[in-house]
Amino acid sequence: MDATAAADKGEAALKLLEYADPSHFLSPSADLVTAARAASQHIYSSLVPLSPAQPPSTLLTDPAFDAEQIWSQIELLARPLLPHLRRQLRRLEQQPPSQPQATLPLPVEKPADSEEEEEEDGQGSELDELKELEETDDEEELSDDEEDEEEEEEELDQRAHKGLEDQFLKIGEMAEFLDKGDEEEYGGGANRGEEKKATKNWMAESDDEGDEDRDEEGDEDLEDFEDDDEDGEGEDGGGIMYKDFFEKSHNRPAKKRDGSTKKVQFKEDTHTMELDGSENDDGNVEEEQGLSTHEKEQLKARAKIEQMEKAALESSAWTMQGEVTASSRPINSALEVDLDFEHNVRPAPVITEEVTASLEDMIKKRIAEGHFDDVEKPSLLPSKAPKEHKELDESKSKKGLAELYEDDYAQKAGIAPAPLAISDELKQQANTLFKRICLKLDALSHFHFAPKPVIEDMSVQANVPALAMEEIAPVAVSDAAMLAPEEVFEGKGDVKEEGELTQAERKRRRANKKRRYAASHKERPAKLQKD
Amino acid sequence: MIRRNQRLRREYLYSKSLEGADRAQFEKKRRIRQALEEGKPIPTELRNEEHELRRQIDLEDQERQVPTNIVDNEYATATIREPKIMLTTSRNPSSPLIQFVKWLPVNLNIMFFAPYCCSFLCQVISEIVEACRSHDITDLILVHEHRGKPDGLIVSHLPHGPTAYFGLLNVVTRHDIKDRKTMGKMSEAYPHLILDNFSTKIGERTATILKHLFPVPKPDSKRIITFANRDDYISFRHHVYEKPGGPKSIDLKEVGPRFELRLYQIKLGTVELSEAKSEFVLRPYINTAKKQRTLGA
Numbered sequence: 001m002d003a004t005a006a007a008d009k010g011e012a013a014l015k016l017l018e019y020a021d022p023s024h025f026l027s028p029s030a031d032l033v034t035a036a037r038a039a040s041q042h043i044y045s046s047l048v049p050l051s052p053a054q055p056p057s058t059l060l061t062d063p064a065f066d067a068e069q070i071w072s073q074i075e076l077l078a079r080p081l082l083p084h085l086r087r088q089l090r091r092l093e094q095q096p097p098s099q100p101q102a103t104l105p106l107p108v109e110k111p112a113d114s115e116e117e118e119e120e121d122g123q124g125s126e127l128d129e130l131k132e133l134e135e136t137d138d139e140e141e142l143s144d145d146e147e148d149e150e151e152e153e154e155e156l157d158q159r160a161h162k163g164l165e166d167q168f169l170k171i172g173e174m175a176e177f178l179d180k181g182d183e184e185e186y187g188g189g190a191n192r193g194e195e196k197k198a199t200k201n202w203m204a205e206s207d208d209e210g211d212e213d214r215d216e217e218g219d220e221d222l223e224d225f226e227d228d229d230e231d232g233e234g235e236d237g238g239g240i241m242y243k244d245f246f247e248k249s250h251n252r253p254a255k256k257r258d259g260s261t262k263k264v265q266f267k268e269d270t271h272t273m274e275l276d277g278s279e280n281d282d283g284n285v286e287e288e289q290g291l292s293t294h295e296k297e298q299l300k301a302r303a304k305i306e307q308m309e310k311a312a313l314e315s316s317a318w319t320m321q322g323e324v325t326a327s328s329r330p331i332n333s334a335l336e337v338d339l340d341f342e343h344n345v346r347p348a349p350v351i352t353e354e355v356t357a358s359l360e361d362m363i364k365k366r367i368a369e370g371h372f373d374d375v376e377k378p379s380l381l382p383s384k385a386p387k388e389h390k391e392l393d394e395s396k397s398k399k400g401l402a403e404l405y406e407d408d409y410a411q412k413a414g415i416a417p418a419p420l421a422i423s424d425e426l427k428q429q430a431n432t433l434f435k436r437i438c439l440k441l442d443a444l445s446h447f448h449f450a451p452k453p454v455i456e457d458m459s460v461q462a463n464v465p466a467l468a469m470e471e472i473a474p475v476a477v478s479d480a481a482m483l484a485p486e487e488v489f490e491g492k493g494d495v496k497e498e499g500e501l502t503q504a505e506r507k508r509r510r511a512n513k514k515r516r517y518a519a520s521h522k523e524r525p526a527k528l529q530k531d
Numbered sequence: 532m533i534r535r536n537q538r539l540r541r542e543y544l545y546s547k548s549l550e551g552a553d554r555a556q557f558e559k560k561r562r563i564r565q566a567l568e569e570g571k572p573i574p575t576e577l578r579n580e581e582h583e584l585r586r587q588i589d590l591e592d593q594e595r596q597v598p599t600n601i602v603d604n605e606y607a608t609a610t611i612r613e614p615k616i617m618l619t620t621s622r623n624p625s626s627p628l629i630q631f632v633k634w635l636p637v638n639l640n641i642m643f644f645a646p647y648c649c650s651f652l653c654q655v656i657s658e659i660v661e662a663c664r665s666h667d668i669t670d671l672i673l674v675h676e677h678r679g680k681p682d683g684l685i686v687s688h689l690p691h692g693p694t695a696y697f698g699l700l701n702v703v704t705r706h707d708i709k710d711r712k713t714m715g716k717m718s719e720a721y722p723h724l725i726l727d728n729f730s731t732k733i734g735e736r737t738a739t740i741l742k743h744l745f746p747v748p749k750p751d752s753k754r755i756i757t758f759a760n761r762d763d764y765i766s767f768r769h770h771v772y773e774k775p776g777g778p779k780s781i782d783l784k785e786v787g788p789r790f791e792l793r794l795y796q797i798k799l800g801t802v803e804l805s806e807a808k809s810e811f812v813l814r815p816y817i818n819t820a821k822k823q824r825t826l827g828a
Binding site for chain 2: 346
């Protein structure tokens, strides 16, 4: 009774935990705690009989015990129990129960079932167990896959799940197709287990990324991959044919591992496989199958690098060589190249309508203003003297009529000197100046000597030293302006003083004087006698 | 002739040497004149010479008030005489070139229009220049061509004068504009000149060179020749105008060829002197060639 009561209590606790809201677990509540302890106690007691070692029969779940202590008790139970369970499972595998095998769904179902059982058994705190169980599930999956493939290889016509398959869809063929695709993608050796799976996962990720990149970059790589698939499938050369899908062909190109298709691919797609050395083709083919995508990309990159290095070592084209004379480039090559110069000169003006119109406007404006830039006539110096205007003097003449007649007669007779021909004084001055200049020019231009002409110039010369002229006088004064002695002297002939005369000359002088006195005295007495 | 040339050269050098002193004197006179006009005291440094300079100022006439510039000295006597022009071409001219040269409107006082193929013309350029000098010709004009299109013009002022080298662009001859019948005969009156936008020193020099190819016109002449400088390209236009309705309305009729001149060299000697000094040389390959405007803003 106690056992059943306890079992019922445990079930109830389990149910309570099952249907509790997960958010309640976040905050501490006494109900949940007691329910959890009760549930764990129930599970413990149900598992105890199964355990090979003999753990204590009940789980002590007093409120005094904390989580650590309860957990250590569970550990005592669980540790020997797990290997026992694994052994049981393996036995089940090797000796499958006599039931019709569902190939694909089974592996899916089995782990699901086993997972559910494990969940019921070890619910709550056994996360490590679950993880380990998952690993075992994976291993089961893989082994199942291998089993499936082997089955397919042996019995091609064996079809299970006839509900899924029909005239068009054959699951076996689909699997084959997928496998073949994998092989082509990642190289042969489909039976590599985890390694394959690991690479598969990695390639799946990279494929996703890679496809995106390739879609962005270009179609070349995509084409490569497409070509691979297509050419691999259709050996007729070209696309996928109907018979490849829908007709039974015993020669599955996927199963050919000898690489003949690969060979064909190599020779056709030269741009996908750029390996140097065609001799190495056969050897490389075998290697190519074993290379991963990364290694393939590396090969491509290396090929490119070698190409670029070769180009860099060679001399560049003449357009890239800096200063190039005509002798160092081929004939007429400069005509074909599109050279770009920077022109520093402003281009010639294109004469458009607007330009012509603006010019004409400017011209019209200038005409209207009359503003021209003509050559101007120079202002000529007068070559002729201006005409003399004889002014009639209105005032009464001072000379009487008789005197006027007298002057005329004197002129005609030649007695009086001719009056000045030019009336004006300024003119007179100019005349003298001009005569002086002419004189100098003549002297310059002739080699023979001509003496200075006498210019008659009348002026009154006072015989007085300059000092006597003004009181305030300049210091340096010469008496050269005074009259010369011969100009002062009046007389004729050889002048002798009284002391210098000889006796005979003295007598002569006295005789002359008597004679003169006598002549003048003869007149006087005649006058006096008359009185 | 040789001695005359030597004397002229010596005169030139002498006047060039005097130019500096002349300019200083002119400056002083100008300052005194200015001071007198404004009523300000004469500057102290000129007090000693003030009397003499004042006397000279009084005796000066219009001509002497401006200082003599020896650069344009070649054209000093040009205004007195009428220009006599010799127009010729390069060797073996083609017929379009001869047509173009025939209709150049400079043919007013052309003494010899001899397009080089004539047998009586000398073959060597130095001999041509000598012949021109002996015949008292003032200007020699050479026209060059490329495949029928005129592409070069050389204007040389003859008594030792300056030579201007032009390139011709966008040449439109009289034939191209219209047929000859509608245009009629080219008027032979002395034309008015319009020289637009020659504002720099070199621009003024070019303007004088071009100006003195033409004689002094009558004030009522109806013929206009335009040299308009746009961006260092001189546009040559030849119009005849009418005033049909009053003075304000002006009717322009284009007559004669139309081309653009581009000055690329001015030399201070005649054409045949290879070692003559260059007054101006065009340099289109320097980095700032785009910014330069040598003939005017």
